[in-house]
Amino acid sequence: MDRRTTVLTRALAPVLAAGVTAAVVAGAIGASPAAVPAAVPATAASGVVEPASVQSAAYTTAVSAARSTTPTVTVIGTGGTISAIADSRSSFTSYRSGRIAIEDLVAQISPEIGEVADVETIQFGNSGSSGYTIAQFHELTAVVEEALETSDGVVVTSGTDTMEEFAYWLDLTVQSRKPVVTTGAMRPWGALDENGEQVQVFGTDGPANLYNAITLAASQATYCYGTVLMLNEEFHAARDVTKTSSYRADTFQSREFGVLGWIDGDNIKVGRAPARVETCDNPERWATPFDLSTVEASDLPRTEVVWGYQEAGGEAITAFAEAGVEGIVTAGTGAGGISSAQRAARAAAVADGVTFVSTTRTGSGSVYGGGEGVIAGDDLIPQKARLLLLLSLAFAPEDPAQVLEWVTSLGNPEFETTAPVAGTAPGQGKA
Numbered sequence: 001m002d003r004r005t006t007v008l009t010r011a012l013a014p015v016l017a018a019g020v021t022a023a024v025v026a027g028a029i030g031a032s033p034a035a036v037p038a039a040v041p042a043t044a045a046s047g048v049v050e051p052a053s054v055q056s057a058a059y060t061t062a063v064s065a066a067r068s069t070t071p072t073v074t075v076i077g078t079g080g081t082i083s084a085i086a087d088s089r090s091s092f093t094s095y096r097s098g099r100i101a102i103e104d105l106v107a108q109i110s111p112e113i114g115e116v117a118d119v120e121t122i123q124f125g126n127s128g129s130s131g132y133t134i135a136q137f138h139e140l141t142a143v144v145e146e147a148l149e150t151s152d153g154v155v156v157t158s159g160t161d162t163m164e165e166f167a168y169w170l171d172l173t174v175q176s177r178k179p180v181v182t183t184g185a186m187r188p189w190g191a192l193d194e195n196g197e198q199v200q201v202f203g204t205d206g207p208a209n210l211y212n213a214i215t216l217a218a219s220q221a222t223y224c225y226g227t228v229l230m231l232n233e234e235f236h237a238a239r240d241v242t243k244t245s246s247y248r249a250d251t252f253q254s255r256e257f258g259v260l261g262w263i264d265g266d267n268i269k270v271g272r273a274p275a276r277v278e279t280c281d282n283p284e285r286w287a288t289p290f291d292l293s294t295v296e297a298s299d300l301p302r303t304e305v306v307w308g309y310q311e312a313g314g315e316a317i318t319a320f321a322e323a324g325v326e327g328i329v330t331a332g333t334g335a336g337g338i339s340s341a342q343r344a345a346r347a348a349a350v351a352d353g354v355t356f357v358s359t360t361r362t363g364s365g366s367v368y369g370g371g372e373g374v375i376a377g378d379d380l381i382p383q384k385a386r387l388l389l390l391l392s393l394a395f396a397p398e399d400p401a402q403v404l405e406w407v408t409s410l411g412n413p414e415f416e417t418t419a420p421v422a423g424t425a426p427g428q429g430k431a
């Protein structure tokens with residue numbers, strides 16, 4: 001079977017049912033994934049009767065090209081557990097990260113990976129994920145962009161602890177429509193035997209994750225999806241995914257939204273698409289405003305997160321504001337609630353020009369409303385809202401209305417579900 005099969009099916013059903021017709025997906029692939037795109041019948045609101053495809057010439061061209069040539073994929077290593085050497089073959093939790101170079105990791109899944117793609121490697125760093133700075137994130141975007149000038153896709157390996165932040169940062173800043181896939185591992189890759197030779201840790205997920213991530217990037221199945229996160233045979237939208245367990249292999253979840261798709265052996269199954277896919281044929285609309293080539297790392301403002309809980313003090317907010325922090329995300333209780341001390345501190349900070357985004361600490365669900373200096377973060381989780389606020393403040397430092405628009409539209413993209421006006425182009429997603 002074709003390794004790079006792409007089938008869009010299940011999760012697009014609600015979109016069809018909601019009345020989006022040719023704007024989002026188009027009809028039948030049937031037995032042959034190459035048979036794209038065809039029109040969805042106007043009566044398709046009853047549900048999916050057959051597999052559908054992204055209606056985009058650019059998407060179709062990218063997927064077809066990946067089938068007829070051997071794609072080039074650049075793997076950028078940054079460290080994490082996937083690069084770790086454990087104390088022994090059975091040491092799942094005791095290990096040192098950053099001990100194996102990315103070139104060696106790729107060599108250890110060769111020659112098989114050579115059947116999938118021509119793979120190049122770049123060692124960006126080799127350490128735990130949470131040690132990376134925003135300035136290094138800025139540099140990582142540039143390295144990814146440069147790699148995509150000559151490669152068909154990029155895989156970034158990182159530690160899983162903040163992989164969702166690596167992924168969302170890249171999702172918000174990489175201007176190329178080509179696939180970017182982040183991956184890593186929950187178990188260390190190897191251990192050293194009594195002769196100092198490297199052996200694999202029992203059941204390590206690193207080799208399979210790396211192999212699948214390169215396969216996914218090579219397939220172009222996520223062309224125009226922005227950055228996706230691939231682990232445990234599943235891939236997720238950068239915006240939606242979060243780490244939910246410190247040790248479990250199925251740690252990454254997208255809660256209300258669910259996975260984008262999964263990889264079963266040679267089959268790549270794509271179940272849903274991020275809303276920005278709708279603008280795939282319009283690169284300028286597809287790209288976010290956050291072109292980092294126009295902004296120095298040193299100009300990126302500090303933004304922080306403050307947690308809400310019973311009788312939380314306001315001092316953290318006050319201290320951040322006094323330290324020059326320009327944006328603060330509150331991870332509030334329930335639908336975004338914060339304590340009275342925090343509210344008082346927030347009001348004072350807003351008066352001093354600090355911008356707030358209100359989110360929930362629950363891990364899912366929306367926060368609505370907002371007000372003077374306070375933007376409702378909807379269903380963005382706090383650490384994602386913080387990155388979006390940071391970039392919005394960097395690109396519109398003197399324009400609160402623009403920051404509000406970016407945080408609420410880029411942060412919460414939706415499919416257009418209103419009927420297109422006769423004679424106009426099909427509706428476009430907000431992001």
Ligand code: ASP
Nearest residue numbers: 080081128129159160161
């Ligand atoms: N501590 C590791 C990290 O760098 C965890 C991991 O890679 O899974 O995030």
